[in-house]
Amino acid sequence: MRAVIIEDEIIAAQNLKRLIHQINSDIQIVAILQSIEDSIKWFSSETMPDLVFLDIHLSDGSAFAIFEKVNISAPIIFTTAYDEYALRAFKVNSIDYLLKPIDHSELKHAIEKYTRVSASSNTNINTNTNTISNTINPDYLNIFSEIFLELKKEKGSYKSNFLLPFKDKFIPLSINKIAYFYSENKIAKIVTTDNQIFYENSSLDEIYKQIDPSLFFRANRQFIVSHKSIKDISSWFDNRLSIGLCVPTPENIIISRNKVAEFRNWYTAN
Numbered sequence: 001m002r003a004v005i006i007e008d009e010i011i012a013a014q015n016l017k018r019l020i021h022q023i024n025s026d027i028q029i030v031a032i033l034q035s036i037e038d039s040i041k042w043f044s045s046e047t048m049p050d051l052v053f054l055d056i057h058l059s060d061g062s063a064f065a066i067f068e069k070v071n072i073s074a075p076i077i078f079t080t081a082y083d084e085y086a087l088r089a090f091k092v093n094s095i096d097y098l099l100k101p102i103d104h105s106e107l108k109h110a111i112e113k114y115t116r117v118s119a120s121s122n123t124n125i126n127t128n129t130n131t132i133s134n135t136i137n138p139d140y141l142n143i144f145s146e147i148f149l150e151l152k153k154e155k156g157s158y159k160s161n162f163l164l165p166f167k168d169k170f171i172p173l174s175i176n177k178i179a180y181f182y183s184e185n186k187i188a189k190i191v192t193t194d195n196q197i198f199y200e201n202s203s204l205d206e207i208y209k210q211i212d213p214s215l216f217f218r219a220n221r222q223f224i225v226s227h228k229s230i231k232d233i234s235s236w237f238d239n240r241l242s243i244g245l246c247v248p249t250p251e252n253i254i255i256s257r258n259k260v261a262e263f264r265n266w267y268t269a270n
Contacts, residue, residue, distance in 0.1 A: 001027045002049040004042070006066075007079065008034045008059040009261050016053060016079070016102055023108045027051075035060045043070040051095075051114055056080045057265040075118070077110050101258055158212040162190065164198040173198065175215070179229035179247045181207055183222050193229060195247045217266050219243060223253050227267065 003020065007013035013032045020027050030049060033039045035058055043066070052074050056063050066072065078097040095117065096110035162173045173190065181204055182189045188200040188207060200207065208218050216224050225243060232244040241255040241263065255263045 001051065002030045002047075003027050003051040003053065004031045004033065004049045004074075005029060005053045006033045006039050006058070006063060007053070007055040008057075008265075009055075010034065012055075012100070012102075012261065016107075019102060019104055019107050020053075020111070022104070023111055027111075034058070036063065036065050039063075039066045040069045043072055048072070049074050050118075052076050054078055057262075057269060059265075059268070061269065075114060077114065100262070159210045162198075162200065164190065164200065166198065171198065175211060176228075179226050179245055180249065180253075181216075181224040182250065184250070191247060191249075193226075193247060213266075214269070217263060219253050219255055219259075219263070222251070223249075225253060230267070233267075 001024070005013050005016055007016065010032075013034070017029050017032065020029065031042055031046070033042055037060060052072060054063055054076050056078060057080070075095045077095050079100060079102060080097060095114045098106055098110060158175075160175050162175070162178075164171045164173055173192065177192050177194075179191050179193045179195075181200075182191060183204045186203070188202060188204055190198045190200055192198075202210075204218070204221075204224055208216070208224055211224075215227055217227070218224050225245060229245045229247065230243060231246045234242045234244070236242040236254055239257045239260065241260055243253040243255060245253070
């Protein structure tokens with residue numbers, strides 16, 4: 001079986017390759033591609049692999065841009081750190097999705113799932129044209145269009161304003177004026193770019209599902225930060241990051257080592 005890994009973090013790619021070989025030594029990793037540009041060039045000239053492991057956010061943009069330029073007819077196993085906004089889309093038709101850091105047992109389950117589905121679909125591959133015949137499971141043919149539609153639909157449902165209780169009235173607050181959300185003693189606070197504080201009855205988990213993840217990042221259990229409010233980023237102990245905002249915060253905002261790559265991808269993509 002021939003497989004391709006599309007992943008911009010070389011350490012993560014090598015770790016994934018190692019785990020794949022531990023699970024199934026017959027899988028040959030024929031390429032590790034680190035960018036949209038590299039992927040387009042490779043798929044434009046090489047024989048279609050049997051399987052693709054695809055990271056969603058690459059150093060030069062969203063991996064979905066690859067499919068605007070080339071036809072990748074191989075089944076996909078998504079790998080992503082973004083579990084808040086895209087997973088409902090991935091559940092539509094993909095073979096599977098894996099949250100980073102990649103877990104051995106989940107990867108094994110995904111590969112076994114691919115093997116079962118591939119065997120049952122009796123797919124015929126035309127290696128001359130790098131296309132899959134019409135006998136393929138139609139789920140594979142529709143996967144990308146389904147994901148695009150789902151993401152567009154969800155993007156349109158993000159909140160653009162909050163209506164917040166304040167004394168005996170309600171205050172309208174634009175999402176663009178929010179610097180960060182903060183949880184303290186299970187109470188969610190909204191802090192604006194001019195350092196006003198409001199309270200919200202919803203939890204941070206519920207709030208994060210309602211706001212555009214391209215504009216806000218879930219830094220940790222206590223903080224959701226706005227991209228535009230970030231003033232500086234500093235190295236912290238144990239390969240972590242410390243985030244400074246344009247307004248005061250009640251404590252340091254620390255990005256864990258496991259989320260550093262996710263944060264960098266998010267910050268540079270916006």
